[in-house]
Amino acid sequence: MRVVSVGGGDIVIDGREEMLVPDIYKENTFSEISSLCKANNISLSEYIEQCEGKKIWNFLYEIWDAMKHSINEGLTSTGILEGGLNVERKAQFLYNQRHIDESQETRENRIVCAYAFAVSEQNAAGGTIVTAPTCGASGVVPAVLRYMQEKKHVTDEQILRALAVGGLIGNLIKQNASISGAKCGCQGEVGTACSMASAALADLFGMDIDQIEYAAEVALEHHLGLTCDPICGLVQIPCIERNAVAAMRAINAMSLANFLSNTRKISFDLVVQTMYETGLDMSSDYRETADGGLAKLYKIDS
Numbered sequence: 001m002r003v004v005s006v007g008g009g010d011i012v013i014d015g016r017e018e019m020l021v022p023d024i025y026k027e028n029t030f031s032e033i034s035s036l037c038k039a040n041n042i043s044l045s046e047y048i049e050q051c052e053g054k055k056i057w058n059f060l061y062e063i064w065d066a067m068k069h070s071i072n073e074g075l076t077s078t079g080i081l082e083g084g085l086n087v088e089r090k091a092q093f094l095y096n097q098r099h100i101d102e103s104q105e106t107r108e109n110r111i112v113c114a115y116a117f118a119v120s121e122q123n124a125a126g127g128t129i130v131t132a133p134t135c136g137a138s139g140v141v142p143a144v145l146r147y148m149q150e151k152k153h154v155t156d157e158q159i160l161r162a163l164a165v166g167g168l169i170g171n172l173i174k175q176n177a178s179i180s181g182a183k184c185g186c187q188g189e190v191g192t193a194c195s196m197a198s199a200a201l202a203d204l205f206g207m208d209i210d211q212i213e214y215a216a217e218v219a220l221e222h223h224l225g226l227t228c229d230p231i232c233g234l235v236q237i238p239c240i241e242r243n244a245v246a247a248m249r250a251i252n253a254m255s256l257a258n259f260l261s262n263t264r265k266i267s268f269d270l271v272v273q274t275m276y277e278t279g280l281d282m283s284s285d286y287r288e289t290a291d292g293g294l295a296k297l298y299k300i301d302s
């Protein structure tokens with residue numbers, strides 16, 4: 001068992017639990033962090049390095065390596081996932097579906113989805129993945145970062161800084177709300193992953209702190225109310241496909257933030273609080289019990 005984490009999920013490396021140092025950040029909200037960074041004229045990743053120390057970069061290098069490995073493993077695996085739903089792995093199929101007249105936009109969606117499917121299928125098969133922030137939502141962050149590294153030829157150092165920013169967003173959501181599907185539904189899992197991925201992309205593209213906040217906010221806001229209803233309690237349907245859709249959404253949210261951050265009305269902190277209260281108001285049928293939604297209505301083929 002080897003699971004590593006960015007963004008607050010459990011950390012298990014080779015069977016032993018690794019404890020993150022608690023209370024390492026004195027600031028509790030994005031607003032506090034943003035004010036401090038602006039007052040000291042530092043970036044979010046510089047703030048994270050000041051809090052965590054330079055050792056954070058070796059840790060994140062291991063995270064990034066594990067993420068890329070999970071994509072590679074997923075892309076080279078085929079067959080039916082265990083559990084009885086007869087779900088076929090699709091990552092390799094998606095990756096290989098190139099057409100001569102394929103547009104750049106269609107290719108982008110296809111490759112990003114292939115990477116998200118690859119990691120999520122590895123998770124469903126019990127392979128090694130990075131919780132980002134959870135196992136069920138582990139495909140979103142690696143998919144967008146791997147695709148953008150290939151497309152933009154950015155360095156590993158730039159990716160690690162983006163990962164740190166994504167991790168910070170995940171930690172804030174975990175601290176001020178929840179990243180648990182059992183507590184807040186899928187908005188807390190895949191919604192958080194999308195928010196992390198969008199913020200990471202915004203940092204990767206050199207956006208300022210307000211734009212990063214907007215990217216994270218937009219991504220989470222438009223997952224509000226998303227239920228957790230895994231069929232048969234397996235992290236396969238809707239989970240695998242949902243990771244791919246969230247990865248595409250993360251890119252769109254980042255693009256929107258690039259243009260509209262000056263006009264926004266909703267803060268990241270407000271949408272985190274809203275997500276939490278929405279989650280607490282949800283019926284338990286929609287919080288990982290597999291008693292409602294798709295899990296209730298889907299009939300397994302006999």
Ligand code: SF4
Nearest residue numbers: 136181186189228239
């Ligand atoms: S539907 Fe539930 S189990 Fe599946 S990814 Fe979302 S929160 Fe996780």
